[in-house]
Amino acid sequence: MDSQMNETFLDNAAGEALMINSAADSQALAEMRPGSAGAGSRIERELNETVARLAAASPYMKPSADLRGRILQATAPASFRMEDYRRKGGEDMRFYKWGFYAAAVFLIAASMYNIYTRNTLTAAANQQMARANSLAQQVQMRDSLVSQMADPRTQQVTMVDASRQPVARVYLNPQTRQAVLIASEGLVPEGKSLQVRMPEGIAEVPYQTTVLTVRGGGLHSAPGQTLANVLSIGNMSPDESNRPMVAGMGH
Amino acid sequence: MDGQVLNRGADEIASAAGAGDHGAATGGARRTESGRRTVLSERKHNAESVKLAGIFGQMARGEHAALAGCYDLMGPVVFSLAVRMLRDRGAAEDVTQDIFVQVWRQSGNYDRARGTPEGWIMMIARTRILDRIRSRRAGVVLRQAGDQMPEAPDADDWPEDMAISREEAAGVRRAILDLPPEQRQVVELAFFEGLTHQEIAEKTSVALGTIKTRIRLGLLKIKDRLRGVMGEPDVAEAEEFERQERM
Numbered sequence: 001m002d003s004q005m006n007e008t009f010l011d012n013a014a015g016e017a018l019m020i021n022s023a024a025d026s027q028a029l030a031e032m033r034p035g036s037a038g039a040g041s042r043i044e045r046e047l048n049e050t051v052a053r054l055a056a057a058s059p060y061m062k063p064s065a066d067l068r069g070r071i072l073q074a075t076a077p078a079s080f081r082m083e084d085y086r087r088k089g090g091e092d093m094r095f096y097k098w099g100f101y102a103a104a105v106f107l108i109a110a111s112m113y114n115i116y117t118r119n120t121l122t123a124a125a126n127q128q129m130a131r132a133n134s135l136a137q138q139v140q141m142r143d144s145l146v147s148q149m150a151d152p153r154t155q156q157v158t159m160v161d162a163s164r165q166p167v168a169r170v171y172l173n174p175q176t177r178q179a180v181l182i183a184s185e186g187l188v189p190e191g192k193s194l195q196v197r198m199p200e201g202i203a204e205v206p207y208q209t210t211v212l213t214v215r216g217g218g219l220h221s222a223p224g225q226t227l228a229n230v231l232s233i234g235n236m237s238p239d240e241s242n243r244p245m246v247a248g249m250g251h
Numbered sequence: 252m253d254g255q256v257l258n259r260g261a262d263e264i265a266s267a268a269g270a271g272d273h274g275a276a277t278g279g280a281r282r283t284e285s286g287r288r289t290v291l292s293e294r295k296h297n298a299e300s301v302k303l304a305g306i307f308g309q310m311a312r313g314e315h316a317a318l319a320g321c322y323d324l325m326g327p328v329v330f331s332l333a334v335r336m337l338r339d340r341g342a343a344e345d346v347t348q349d350i351f352v353q354v355w356r357q358s359g360n361y362d363r364a365r366g367t368p369e370g371w372i373m374m375i376a377r378t379r380i381l382d383r384i385r386s387r388r389a390g391v392v393l394r395q396a397g398d399q400m401p402e403a404p405d406a407d408d409w410p411e412d413m414a415i416s417r418e419e420a421a422g423v424r425r426a427i428l429d430l431p432p433e434q435r436q437v438v439e440l441a442f443f444e445g446l447t448h449q450e451i452a453e454k455t456s457v458a459l460g461t462i463k464t465r466i467r468l469g470l471l472k473i474k475d476r477l478r479g480v481m482g483e484p485d486v487a488e489a490e491e492f493e494r495q496e497r498m
Contacts, residue, residue, distance in 0.1 A: 011463040045366050053423050055415070060410065061343075063326060063344060
C-alpha cells in the first residue's frame with residue numbers, strides 16, 4: 001500500500017470515528033478494510049477510543065438529580081429491589097452499617113431515658129396520689145368526727161387519773177357505738193390502738209374508737225404515764241363542774 | 252495492505268505534522284513520550300474503567316441494577332458532552348436518557364474485542380446527539396438551542412469517580428490545546444458541532460482535502476498523546492471485579 005492510500009485510509013478512518021464521513025467516504029473505507037489487515041482495524045479502534053475520550057474536553061456539567069431515576073424507571077423491569085441498586089451503584093455499605101449501629105444505640109439510650117423518666121414520673125404521681133388520698137381521708141375523718149361530736153345523743157365523758165386530773169375526753173354515742181377519744185399527745189403509746197368499752201348489763205360493749213391527740217388543751221400529761229390499750233369504763237359520775245348546757249331562741 | 256507500513260506511516264505522519272506545525276519536533280517528541288508514560292501509569296490506576304467492564308457483563312446478563320452503576324460512571328460524561336454539543340440542558344437530559352436506554356437494551360451486543368465499554372457508550376452517545384443536532388438543523392426540532400456555557404473547560408472541573416478519570420480528562424484537554432490552531436478548529440467543529448468535512452470546508456473556506464488532512468493529523472496527534480489510554484481495560488481485572496460483584 002502506498003503512502004497516498006495510507007493517507008486516504010487514515011482520512012476516512014478519522015472521519016468515520018468522528019461520524020462525519022460522507023456516504024462515499026464510508027464506502028471507500030469499507031472497501032479498504034480487507035487490505036489493511038490487523039493494523040488498520042487497530043488504528044480504527046484507537047481512533048474510536050480517542051474520539052470517545054474527546055468528550056472529556058467538554059466542560060463538566062452536572063445532570064439534574066432526577067435523571068438517574070428517570071433512566072432507571074424507563075428501563076426497569078416490573079419490580080426491583082432498591083437494595084440491589086445501592087450495591088451495584090457502588091455505594092459504601094459501611095455508611096448504612098454504622099448508621100444502623102448509631103441509630104440502634106440512640107434508640108436504646110432514648111428507650112432507657114424514657115423508662116427512667118416514666119418511672120420517675122410514675123413515682124412522683126403515686127406520691128402525689130397518696131398525699132391526696134391521705135388528705136381526703138383526713139377530711140373524711142374530720143367530717144365524721146365533727147358529725148359524731150355534734151350528734152345530740154353523744155355523751156361527753158372526761159377521763160381523769162388517780163389524782164382526778166383530766167387526761168382525756170371521750171365522746172360516746174351509745175346508738176352508733178362509736179367513740180371519739182381525745183388525749184394528750186404523750187399519753188397514747190406508739191403503735192397501739194386504743195378502744196373504749198362500756199358496760200351494758202353484764203356485758204362490756206366495745207366502741208369503734210377514733211383517737212385524736214392534742215398538745216395542751218388543758219389535758220394533763222404526766223411523764224411516764226400512758227393510757228391502757230383497753231379503756232374499760234367501769235363507772236361514771238356526773239361532772240358538776242362542766243355540765244352541758246342548752247341554749248336557744250326563746251330561752 | 253501492509254499493516255506495519257500503515258501503522259508506521261500514521262505515526263510518521265503525526266510526528267511530521269507536529270514538527271511542521273510547531274517547529275519543534277524534538278521537543279514535541281519528548282513531551283509526547285513523557286505524556287505517554289504518565290498516561291500509562293494513570294491508566295493502570297483507573298479502577299472505574301475496569302469496574303465499568305464488569306458492569307457491562309452484568310448488564311448483558313439482564314441485571315438491571317447494574318445500569319445504575321453504569322450511569323454513575325458514565326452519565327455525567329455523556330451529559331456534559333450532550334450539553335456541550337446541543338447547548339441545551341433540557342435536550343441534553345432527554346438525549347442522555349435515550350442513550351442509556353439504548354445502552355441497556357444493547358449491552359448484550361457489546362464486544363470487548365472492539366473497544367472499551369466507555370468508548371462503546373460514547374459511540375452510541377455521539378450517534379444519538381448528532382442525530383439530534385442534524386434533525387435540529389433540518390428543522391425537525393422546534394426548540395431553539397442557546398444555553399450559556401463556557402467555551403473552554405476549567406482545568407480540574409472533572410469529577411474523580413468517572414470511567415474517564417480526571418487525569419485522562421486533563422490529558423485530553425492538554426492534547427487539544429497543544430494542537431495547532433487550524434487543526435484544533437476543525438477537530439472541534441467536527442467533534443462538537445458534528446459538521447461533515449464538506450460543511451467544515453464551506454464554513455472555513457478551506458479546501459476539502461485540506462480539511463480532511465487537518466482532521467486526520469489533529470486526531471492522530473491526540474491519539475498519540477493518549478496512546479496509553481487506548482488499550483482496553485485489563486480483562487482479568489475486570490473479570491475479578493465481576494466475580495466480586497456476584498458474591
